[in-house]
Every structure is written in C-alpha cells, then in structure tokens.
Amino acid sequence: MFDMVESVKRAKGKGTKVIGCFPLYPPLELIHSFGLLPVVLWDMKEGVGILKESDRHLQSFTCSVARRLMEFVISEEGSLLDGLMMYNACDTLRNMPEIINRGLKEKGRTLPLLKLHVPMVSPNQTNATGYLADRIREMIAEIESTFGVRFSLERFLASVRLYNKIRKLCQEMEDLVAAGKMSYMDFSRRIRNGYFIVPEDQLSELENALKEAQSGSTKNIPDGKKIIVSGILPPPDALCAVIEQSGMKVAGNDVSSQARSYGYIPKETDDPAAYYADFYRNHYPCTTILYSSDDRLKALNALIEKRGARGLIIVGEKFCEYEYLEMPFIIKMLEQKNITTLQLEIATDDDDNVEALRTRIEAFSELIR
Numbered sequence: 001m002f003d004m005v006e007s008v009k010r011a012k013g014k015g016t017k018v019i020g021c022f023p024l025y026p027p028l029e030l031i032h033s034f035g036l037l038p039v040v041l042w043d044m045k046e047g048v049g050i051l052k053e054s055d056r057h058l059q060s061f062t063c064s065v066a067r068r069l070m071e072f073v074i075s076e077e078g079s080l081l082d083g084l085m086m087y088n089a090c091d092t093l094r095n096m097p098e099i100i101n102r103g104l105k106e107k108g109r110t111l112p113l114l115k116l117h118v119p120m121v122s123p124n125q126t127n128a129t130g131y132l133a134d135r136i137r138e139m140i141a142e143i144e145s146t147f148g149v150r151f152s153l154e155r156f157l158a159s160v161r162l163y164n165k166i167r168k169l170c171q172e173m174e175d176l177v178a179a180g181k182m183s184y185m186d187f188s189r190r191i192r193n194g195y196f197i198v199p200e201d202q203l204s205e206l207e208n209a210l211k212e213a214q215s216g217s218t219k220n221i222p223d224g225k226k227i228i229v230s231g232i233l234p235p236p237d238a239l240c241a242v243i244e245q246s247g248m249k250v251a252g253n254d255v256s257s258q259a260r261s262y263g264y265i266p267k268e269t270d271d272p273a274a275y276y277a278d279f280y281r282n283h284y285p286c287t288t289i290l291y292s293s294d295d296r297l298k299a300l301n302a303l304i305e306k307r308g309a310r311g312l313i314i315v316g317e318k319f320c321e322y323e324y325l326e327m328p329f330i331i332k333m334l335e336q337k338n339i340t341t342l343q344l345e346i347a348t349d350d351d352d353n354v355e356a357l358r359t360r361i362e363a364f365s366e367l368i369r
C-alpha cells in the first residue's frame with residue numbers, strides 16, 4: 001500500500017528539499033531543475049484522513065482540496081516541507097497563503113512562500129507573454145535567493161524532458177485503460193501516487209506498469225458501455241471499482257489531476273519563459289484556468305468522439321463553484337448529442353460511503369447500453 005507521507009520522507013532522507021505546490025499546474029520542471037522536489041498538494045485523500053487542524057481555520061463549506069491542503073501543511077507531516085509555491089486559481093485558494101501563515105504561526109513555524117501570477121486572460125484577446133516571462137524570471141531569482149541554488153539552462157532542459165516523458169507515458173497508460181488492458185482504478189491510483197514520488201522514480205514506475213499491462217489480458221466490455229469520467233478530483237478508488245463492476249469501461253477522462261494535467265505536452269526548450277508561455281497558453285482546458293474554459297466543451301466533444309463514449313460521469317467536488325458553474329451548460333450541450341450524463345457529488349467524508357451511489361451508477365450503466 002502506497003504511503004504518500006513515507007514517500008516524501010524517503011526523498012527528504014536523501015537530503016532533497018521539498019516544495020509543496022498548489023494548485024495543480026505549477027512550474028514543476030523549473031522547481032525540479034534546482035534540485036528541489038515539487039510535490040503537488042491536490043489529491044490527498046489517501047494521506048490526509050482527519051481534518052481537525054484545518055477545521056479550526058476553514059469553514060466546513062470549503063472544498064476538500066483546500067481543507068486537506070491546509071491540514072497537511074499545518075499538521076506534523078507538514079514539517080516535511082521546506083517551502084510552498086502557489087499560483088493564482090480560484091477564490092478559495094486565493095486567500096490560502098494568509099490562512100496558512102496564521103496556522104503556521106500558531107505552531108511557531110514559518111515556511112517560505114513562492115508566488116507566481118499566471119495571467120488569466122485569453123491569448124486570443126491579450127498577449128500577456130511578456131508579463132508571464134517577467135514573473136518567471138522573478139520566480140527564478142526568488143528560488144535562487146531563498147534556497148541558495150543557481151539556475152542552469154542544461155538542468156532546466158533535462159527537467160523539461162523528464163516531465164514531458166512522464167506526460168507521454170501517462171497518455172499511453174490512459175490508452176491502455178481505454179483498450180481494456182488496465183483498470184481505471186489501477187490507473188487512477190498510479191497517477192495519484194506519482195504526485196508524491198521523485199519524478200525519476202515515477203518515470204520507471206510508469207514504464208514498469210505499462211510493460212505489465214501490455215503483456216496482460218484484455219477485458220472485453222461492449223462498446224456501448226464506454227464512458228468518460230470528469231471532475232476536479234478523480235473518483236475515490238471505491239467509486240472507480242463500483243463504476244467498473246457495473247460493466248462500464250472508462251474510455252477516457254477529463255479529470256484535472258489526470259488528463260487535464262498530462263493532456264498537453266509543451267515544446268522542449270531551455271528557455272523557461274518560452275516554455276511556460278506555451279505550457280499555460282495551450283494547456284488542456286480546465287475550470288481553474290479561466291481563459292481555457294471556452295474550450296472545455298470542444299475538448300470534451302473531441303475526447304468523447306475519439307473514444308466512442310456513450311456517457312459522461314461527472315464527479316462533482318462539493319463546494320467547488322468553478323466546476324458547478326460550468327456543469328449545467330456542458331450537460332445540456334452533451335445531451336443534445338445523445339451523450340447521457342450522470343452527475344455525482346463527492347465531499348470530504350464521502351470516500352467510505354460510495355456504496356450509496358451504487359444503485360445510481362448501475363442504473364446509468366443500464367441506461368447507456
């Protein structure tokens with residue numbers, strides 16, 4: 001059984017400084033190129049069970065992502081972190097630095113916080129490339145002065161290549177799930193674990209998983225049962241199991257920590273400003289990247305067509321207004337194309353209660369036959 005805290009401890013044991021990053025699409029390659037380990041503090045339901053520290057600082061109507069992030073950073077495990085890095089996304093996360101700082105102060109701790117401002121304007125309307133380039137240069141200078149390290153073009157290019165290889169292998173693994181060579185639950189678990197291990201190890205684990213799945217047997221599921229899963233967080237493992245036990249095949253995903261993260265592979269360059277201009281401008285559409293929202297339906301339609309899916313299961317994150325604002329429109333447009341949708345909702349305490357959703361999922365599976 002994978003333990004995210006133990007995994008981070010192992011990296012620390014080798015003398016690596018660990019930077020907790022949020023939200024999902026931070027400049028991982030840049031941080032890694034300095035010899036630091038970026039850990040994305042997003043899908044932490046496996047490692048953060050109770051929320052007693054976080055509940056003292058955040059309202060109960062905050063999403064589980066923010067509550068688990070807060071719990072991890074200010075709890076004992078959070079002392080594994082040597083720094084935090086954040087960029088702007090939703091309103092919930094916007095205020096987190098001040099709340100985290102207050103929580104840490106109560107514990108007599110402080111953490112350096114690196115902030116990146118990603119311009120949330122449509123590249124078709126405003127060219128913000130110069131602004132982003134300045135922010136990236138500032139971030140490089142800040143990392144150098146905070147951690148006493150030097151930027152290197154060669155090391156940056158090597159990190160870019162490493163992360164792009166990982167993205168490519170994740171895409172290949174998604175293809176194997178679509179082909180029935182790997183279960184979606186297994187895939188989902190491997191992607192989640194990858195966020196908490198050093199990328200060099202993640203690469204070899206993905207290579208091994210691909211080899212194993214390619215030589216394994218294929219599950220034959222009728223075409224009519226192909227579905228796409230969408231959500232800001234992936235379904236909990238138990239929910240993945242219920243979906244697959246209901247006879248459906250997850251032929252693709254539009255999950256923010258999965259396809260939305262590895263869906264676009266930026267061009268390789270040793271220039272961080274050019275690399276991140278491409279990375280953010282052409283990012284796979286996500287509700288948290290505001291200017292990409294217009295392209296969400298287009299991307300979903302393309303995925304549904306490519307995979308021949310008949311249905312879409314939306315795993316809604318309770319209290320995430322960004323996702324909920326878009327859902328009615330997406331559902332309406334897809335239903336006009338005869339794509340049946342099922343909207344589920346998951347909150348912090350729902351991981352153990354997915355059996356309650358089994359009947360709805362089984363009924364949905366019957367419906368799309």
Ligand code: SF4
Nearest residue numbers: 063065090092232320
């Ligand atoms: S985008 Fe949604 S799920 Fe993510 S932190 Fe913001 S409110 Fe929470």
